Amino acid sequence: MGGETKEATDERRQFGVTSRTPPEGETDAAQKLPQRRAPFAAVTDWVKPPARMKQAFESELDHGNAFLFIPVFLAAGSLLYFSLADEPRFIGLFLIAAAFAGVALTCRSRPALRAALLAGFLTTTGMLAAKFETWRADTPMLGSEITTRLTGKVAGIEHQISGRVRLTLDVVATERPTLRYGPDRVRATARSVPEGLRPGDTVEGVVRLMPASGPVRPGSYDFAFNSYFSGIGAVGFFLSNPRLTAQQTPLSSSETVWAWFEKWRLDMAARIETTIGGPEGGIAAALITGIRTGIPEDINEALRIVGLYHVISISGLHMALVGGTVMVAMRTAFALAPTFSARRPVKKYAAATALAAAAFYLLMCGGTIAAQRAFIMLGVMLLAVIFDRAALTMRNLAISAIIILLWAPHEVVGPSFQMSFAATAALIAAYSAWTQYRQGRKRAPPVSHGPFVATLRAGAKYAAGLSMTSVVAGIATALYTAWHFQQVAPLGLIANLAAMPFVSVVVMPMAVLATLAMPFGLDGLPLQAMGMGIAAMNAIALWLADRSAFDATGAIPLSAVLALTAALAILTMAGSALRWFAAPLLVAGTILLAMREMPDVLVSEDARLVALRLSDGRVTVNRDRPRAFTMQNWERALDADETVRPRKTENISVLDVAHADAGESAFSCDQTSCVARHHGSGIVVHTQDVSSAAAACSYASLIVIDDATARNPCASAGPLVITKRDLARRGSVGIVFRNGERATIDEAHADPIATRAPKAQAGFAIREPYRPWHHHRQFSREARGLAPYERPTSSPRSEQGASDDG
Known part of the structure; x- marks a missing residue:
């Protein structure tokens, strides 16, 4: 090591910097490996592609980089499985995987072909893992809306900022009506709950249950998919406040332990919110316990706009800060005993303590999937330190990804998994490149500086490192932020530079200290300090959010x-x-x-809401008070800066719509129908009346009928007609108008002349045949073409008629 101490070597390994003198016998082999070359030299070498490609491929194999692509192909297999139109069979996937593996074993002399076959094997393995997880979940999903008296055990309690309480209930029984195909676990909101309610208690009450919905638009977040893999079979609300049952259902040993942990988390969150107070208390509770229901929406939105929302979501950042704080504290404590530190591997002791602290934090924050993934990533790196391996390496990241992809493959389609691994991979690659650059340049002899200059230099280095970290992570995750949320943070670099010092130096260390001091009642000062750090972060977020020029990107392909x-x-x-x-x-x-093509029209899966994109960047809707969540998603997807509400009239005039200024018009609505015109001459009609739909067949490009019993009243060559039944079966839809001839109006008769209108092309959010997480859609009344249920007034057993809907 040329005089290098063992401690220095350990430090270099911990941060992924390996510099060793190869043992005798390895020198010649190392010299034969292709050396890294300047980028322009690599370009000129591509004059002979086959030879250069072979040399580069062999270099990757010699350096062991092929291992890094194992999680890539596993993830590709999971994505392929979840995107299939049909559910594959276990036996078919197993035979394909076995065939890839068997042929690969016979191709040892042809490395390129063998690598391709192994890639096929890993991709099929990813599909098998996803298939197994789907089979393992097997969540019973409610098929149709139903009102029933439900008895259930409380599995989770969330006090929302609105004052309502959301309960997660394990269903014990249902009655009036009894659900023959009911869910095992539901989430229901109540105005209030019995005082002293705790996880493990049994409650009952009349509840309105609804099936999990699909995406609010094609390509967006699928609530049914997430509910299926979370074990939630229905959502709803209590019509009357739930009450404790007279006879409590006994708990199993595991349920007793989990109920105790949940009660402990709730008590801790309440203590934190009370001690700190305000929105800072809600954020502090979210950081420590993972309970985020106490955070005001304006703070949430500001953090999203400026790119700081990752701070309040339990992720790798929090696990790293918790583990790092504990490890630094342990190393500092061991440094006070130099004799012991010189004789014992204290760094390993510190890593083991940090691992135990991270495991405790995992339990404390509820053990969510995101927290589990963060714990696995940190755990692999801390185990590497314990076993004298480099911690921050791409190989350790690959091992973490392999574990997660084999255990919870559905995470690969979620934003949390994609953003976490993209940011971590980019940071490790950037750090490796910077390390190689520093090792290759000539260093100037050290110059002695005074304490003031040394402090300034250290501060500049910290700011530069934080800046580069924010830039690299921001670039790596911007794609997935735009894809999932249609949002970017133009001021994200400034926000992270200003706020992250408060988070990393004040907030998270004080959170660890407060957690350790809480059993002794000494958590007041650490929590107050934590609250001040959070207040500084909130002030930065709110100030920058008001000055952010834009954040919406529109839907991307x-x-x-x-x-x-x-x-x-x-x-x-x-x-x-x-x-x-x-x-x-x-x-x-x-x-x-x-070249992206955004939809011209979006229709909700309940057929009640239609949005049309106008040429001036606005979007017009057919309802005065559309659902806020849906409209927020649609506005971002359509990159709209304003929503135009409909104009109310006694009777809709087709002439007014046809002769609207600028070739387009916002929605005009009467009692039964709404009409709008696209700038490409496509006319959109939304109606609840089949006769009104039939009258629009001659001039409309798109007709949406809010009636599950209706059938297409137009000829096959007429406009695109979408009924409530179509949407109930296939989910929300996006429509694009293709070029066509302009529809005209006969002034003499005031009737539309049947000319070819722009063709409407539809893309639904859900395909048939259904995958397991969408099977429940076929059982709703709307999907079966039935009219809304009307309660009989004469029958004493009137509720029994709705039992089949469950």
Whole structure:
């Protein structure tokens, strides 16, 4: 090691910097490995593509980088499984995987072919893992809305900022009516709950249950998918406040332990909120216990706009800060006993303590999927320290991803998984490149500085490191933020530079100290200090959010996301000239982004809400008070800056719609119908009356009928007609108008002339045949083409008639 001490070597390994003198016998082999070359030299070498490609491929194998692509192909397999139109069989996937593995074993002399076969094997393995998780979940999902008297055990309690309480209940029984195909677990909101209610208690009450909905638009978050893998079979609300049952249901041993942990978390969250107070108390409770229901929505929105929302979501950042704080504290404590530290591997002791603290934090914050993933990532790195391996390496990240992808493959489609691993991979790759650069340059001899200059230099280095960390992580995650939330944070770098010192230096260390001091009643001062740090972060977020010029990006195509993701994987994991394969993917992804086609019309899955994109960047809707969540999602997806409410009239005039200024018009509505005109001459009609729909067949491009019993009243060559039954079966829909001839009006008769209107092309959010998380959709009354249920007035057993809907 040329005089290097063992402690220095351990420190270098901990941060992923390995510099060793190869043992005798390895020197010649190392010299034969291809050396890294300047980028322009690599470009000129591509004059002979086959030879250069083979050399780069062999370099990747020699450096062991092939292992890094194992989670990439596992993730690709999971994505492929979840995107299939039909549910595959276990036996078919197993035979395909076995065939790939068997052929790969016979191709040892052809490494390129063998690598391709192994990639196929890993992709199929990812599909098998996703198939197994789907089979393991097997969540019973409610098929239709129903009102019933429910008895259930409380599995979770969430006090919302609105004052309501959301209960997670394990269903014990239902009656009046009894649900023959009811869910095992539901979430229901109540105005209030019995005083002293705790997890494990049994409650009962009349509740209105609803099936999990699909995406609010094609390509957006699928609530049914998430509910299926979370075990939630229905959502709803209590019509009367729930009450404790006279006879409590006994709990199993595991349920007793979990109920005790949940009660402890709730008590801790209440103590934190009371001690700190205000929105700072809600955020502090979220950081320590994972309970985020006490945070005001304006704070949530400000944090999203400026790119600081990751602070209040339990993730790798929090696990790293908790583990890092404990590890630094342990190392500092061991440094006070130099004799003991010189004889014992105190760094391993500190890593083991940090691992135990992270496990405790996992339990404390509720053990959510995101927290489990963060714990696995940190746990792998701390175990590497314990076993004298480099901690912050791409290989450890790959091991973490493999564990998660085999245990919970459905996470691969979620924003949390994608953003966490993208940011971590980019940071590790950037740190590795910076380390190689520093090792290759000539260093100037050290110069002695005074304490003031040394402090300034240290502060500048910290600010520069934090800046680069924010830039790299922001670039790596911007794609997934835009895809899932149609939102970017233009001031994210400034916000993170200003706020993260408060989070990393004040908030999280004080959170650890307060947790340790809480059993002794000494948590007051740490919590107050934590609250002041959070207040500073909130002030920064609110100030910057008011000055953020834009944040909406509009919907982006999935093809662009896949191309750019593949480019990111190659750039961060390849260590040779194979990185140049990312260039065409980057170009393709950029072109796909530039050529994106946003829908002209969006229709909700309940057929009640229709939005039309106007040429001036606004969006018009057919309802005065549309659902806020849906409209917020649609406005971002359509990149709209304003929503135009409908104009009310006694009778809709087709002439007014046809001759609207600028070739388009917002929605005009009477008692039964709404009409609007697209700037491309497409006329959109929303109606509850089949006769009104039939009258619009000759001039409309799109007709939406809010009636599940209705059938298409137009000829096959007429406009696109979507009924409530279509939407109940296939979910929300996005429509694009294709070019066509302008519809005209006969002035003499005031009737539309049947000319070819712009063709409407629809894309539904859900496909048939259904996958397991969408099977419940076929059982609703609307999906079966039935009219809304009307309670009989004469029958004493009137509620029994609705029992089949469960």
